Amino acid sequence: MNKNSTELLAEMERVFESGGDKALEEFVIAHFKELPVQVQKQALFGFFSEALEKQAGDAQIADIQRQGIDSMKIIASVSGQRVI
Known part of the structure; x- marks a missing residue:
């Protein structure tokens, strides 16, 4: 149909x-x-934008996790305990 x-x-x-x-x-x-082609273009732009936002969010989360691990290592070295 x-x-x-x-x-x-x-x-x-x-x-x-x-x-x-x-x-x-x-x-x-x-x-x-x-x-319609115009709707296809809008949909592709939307999907692409969503993927970029997710990727940027994932990168920010990874950066925060790295900072957390670095902080834990510093705390561990100061306290003499092994964290990781």
Whole structure:
């Protein structure tokens, strides 16, 4: 069944209203080739932005963890206890 752009966009809206972001993401992935080019571009930009934000967040978490380990090593050396 081929849907026109108006039907797809209306269905996307219904999916989002009933299922939220995750349901909309799954719908967009499942129907990507059917979507208008402009919507495809917006979806790709959104997915790319989300991936960059996650990567930046992961890098910040790793940095905080490294700082925590360094602090634990300093405390261990001062107290004479082995931490790691």
